[in-house]
Amino acid sequence: MEVANSVYYGIQTQRAIDNFQLSRNKLCNYPELIKALVLVKAACAKANNKQKLLDDKKYDAIIFATQAIIDGEFDKYFSVDMIQGGAGTSCNMNMNEVIANVGLEYMGLKKGQYSFLHPNSHVNMSQSTNDVYPTAIRLAIHLKQTHLLDALSSLVNAFGEKSHEFKDIQKLARTQLQDAVPMTLGQEFNSFSSTLRQEVTLLNSMSELLMSINLGGTAVGTGITTKQGYSKLAIKALADLTSIEFKPVDDFFDASSDMGALVTYSSALKRLALKLSKISNDLRLLSMGPRGGISEIKLPNRQPGSSIMPGKVNPVIPEAVSQCAYQVVGLDLAISMAAEAGQLQLNAMEPLIAVNLLESMNLLTNAIVMLKTLCVDDIEANESRCRDNLNNSLAMVTALNPVLGYEVCTQITKEALQNGGSILEQVIGKKLLTRQQLHSILNTNNIVQPIP
Structure with missing residues (x-):
């Protein structure tokens, strides 16, 4: 087969x-995976050079090439x-070949x-796709x-x-x-902040699952083609290059086929x-109207909402966020199926797991920024509508329950x-209570938090 010289x-x-013309998702669209593969190759070259398996000339060419690729x-x-x-x-071979050809030009060759x-023989020395690719994904x-x-x-x-x-x-x-x-509108928005803060904590904790890697296990976990001590050297080199505390997995054979950590991260x-x-659906509900719905908040107008109804504006941003979320749910299902499809000592479906994880992260990051x-930055409160909805509701009766009793409050509600x-x-x-008593019971602080 001929390959273009360019x-x-x-x-x-x-x-x-030529074989896999399946999607528009090319490796070049995932710069983090390119950088990850490059860093793994650099770490392996360092380990091989330290063990005197890769001479300094070839090592220097590989390191030059990896840095040039990192530079984009x-x-x-x-x-x-x-x-x-x-x-x-x-x-893996796409990376090996580019590194080799960039390195050859660095050496003054073609x-x-x-x-x-x-x-x-050299770029992929002491390696297999089966330990390089899972490590690069993590x-x-x-x-x-x-x-x-x-x-x-x-x-x-x-x-x-x-x-x-x-808050008031x-x-x-x-x-x-x-x-x-x-309640207060501030309490409602604080709940949005609190629930998402939990996800920051959770995702940070997920990092520990992804720090155990099988680099050095090569094809199935035996470490065939490597020199004793190589795995520790390569993993330490990768940790030094990335400032991430990577460590060897407990069982290299299990790690060659099990996708559990990636399934958990996808979840x-x-x-x-x-x-x-x-949250997006809540924002849509709270802003529904502007005349015939709840309309307690005003979302910023971003574009006309109808080709036939003049003046109509739709909550397009929250709508788009929800659609991104549904796609992530679908990608997670595909990841689950691919993880289950692993057979014996390897999971051949790992490429689908990789692209779906990275695509989910892309979608979520873009949706969150949007x-x-x-x-969110430009949401306004419709304070008068909030007040009217509250005053016209039957909600105040709950605050009277401790004073008048459940049965009396139920009867009052029915009559109202x-x-x-x-x-x-x-x-x-x-004449169940005076206005002064009502004012005291329905004090702002008393009805939106426990009574002091």
Whole structure:
């Protein structure tokens, strides 16, 4: 097979490009995975050089090439489809060939002169796809998680700021979509901040699951083709290069086939997605109207909402967030099926797990940034609507329950429903309490928190 002289990949990459034309998700679209693969290759080269298996000339060429790739000079040559047969071999060989050809030019040679620096014999020395690819996936998740957590923390803070802004605005809470009891709009927004803060903590804790790697186990966990002590050297080199505390797995054979850590991480992403969708749906409900719905908050207008109804504006940002969340749920299901499909000493479906994890993180990061900047930052409270909804509701009766008793409060509520009056009018009319007593019982602090 002929390979164009202008490209930096080789024949194995070309075959993969020809075989797997399945999606638009190419390796070049995932810079964190490219960087992760490069760093793994650099760590392995360091270990091989330290064990006198890779001479200084070849080692220097490999290290030069890895740095040039990290600098982004050769991204377009990582052209294999992320969905591929071979358990990730195509991605691994794409990286091996680009490193080899960049390194050959550094040595003053031509691309393809592999007798001097070979993609398999030298760049892939002491390695197998089956330990390189799983390690790179875990490292790529670490690299990508930084952006996800930064975006999520920013959204947590944005909801916190709105909570403070709305802290004195009383409104009606709702359970099962029915009128419930009084609360403040600030309390409602603080709950959004609190629930997402839990996800920051959870995702941070997930990092520990991804620090145990099987680098050095090569094909199935035996470490065949490696020199004794190589695994520890390679893992330490990777830890030094990344400042991540990677460590050897307890069982290299188990790690070659089990995808449990990646399934757990995907579940955490799904949990975050579900929370984001729930919050987005709440924002849509609270803003519904502007005349015929709850309309207690005003979402920023981003675009016309109808091709036929003049002046209509839709909650397009929360709607888009929910759709991203549904996609993450679907990707998680595919990850689960791929994890189950592992057979004997290897899971050949790992490429699907990798691309779906990275795609989920992309979607969530982008959705979170969009939700904060195009929606949450500019939400306004409709204070008069909050007040009217609360005053016209039957919610105040719960605060009277400790004083008047459940049976009396139930009767008052029924009568108010029948005659269209308010709870306060019923209580005054029946001379159950004076206005002064009512004012004291329904003090702002008493109805939105435990009585002091």
